[in-house]
Amino acid sequence: MTEEFEDKKFVKKDFSNQNLSKRIFVECTFENCNFSNANLSNTQLLNSSFKNCNLSLVNFDKAKLQEVFFIESKLVGVQFFKSDKFLLSISFKKSLIESCNFSDMPLKNSSFNESTLRRCDFVSTDLFKADFKKTNLEGTRFHMANLKEADFSDAINYSIDPFNNKIEKAKFSKPDVYSFLNFFDIVIEE
Numbered sequence: 001m002t003e004e005f006e007d008k009k010f011v012k013k014d015f016s017n018q019n020l021s022k023r024i025f026v027e028c029t030f031e032n033c034n035f036s037n038a039n040l041s042n043t044q045l046l047n048s049s050f051k052n053c054n055l056s057l058v059n060f061d062k063a064k065l066q067e068v069f070f071i072e073s074k075l076v077g078v079q080f081f082k083s084d085k086f087l088l089s090i091s092f093k094k095s096l097i098e099s100c101n102f103s104d105m106p107l108k109n110s111s112f113n114e115s116t117l118r119r120c121d122f123v124s125t126d127l128f129k130a131d132f133k134k135t136n137l138e139g140t141r142f143h144m145a146n147l148k149e150a151d152f153s154d155a156i157n158y159s160i161d162p163f164n165n166k167i168e169k170a171k172f173s174k175p176d177v178y179s180f181l182n183f184f185d186i187v188i189e190e
Helices: 176-183
Strands: 004-006 009-011 024-026 029-031 044-051 064-071 074-076 090-093 096-098 116-118 121-123 141-143
Touching: none
Parallel strands: 004 024, 009 029, 024 044, 029 044, 044 064, 064 090, 074 096, 096 116, 121 141
Antiparallel strands: none
């Protein structure tokens, strides 16, 4: 029998290295919890949020992530691309997201607002109208990604090849928008 939790608040719980697979969490809130190395494979997280949580190396294989919010949380080495893509909806705010893989994912309208995305992969990812406002994208790779109408206002440290990503009507701010010039064989003098 599958264990189900509805409208429950978990505060300062240590779930590190625990097997939480095949559980259902509906409208649950996790605050200051540690999920490092936890197994959340085949778990359903529906309309739930994580605030100030550590989700480093969490296993989301075949997990359903629908209306899941990560706020001021730490996510390192998470292979998001292995999660269930049906009705997928995830958003991040003021979070540290490092060495995570979002390749081949439908992330239309997703938000990464005011976060740090360090050395993450977005290969063939659909990021139509995604929100990267005030986000640090140091070392993050976009390849064959749909970035149409995405908002990179006040984002920093991005390197987006305009020749192998769709960037029509995406928003960028000075001075970081000048990073596009790195992809042309030109010399810019002061």
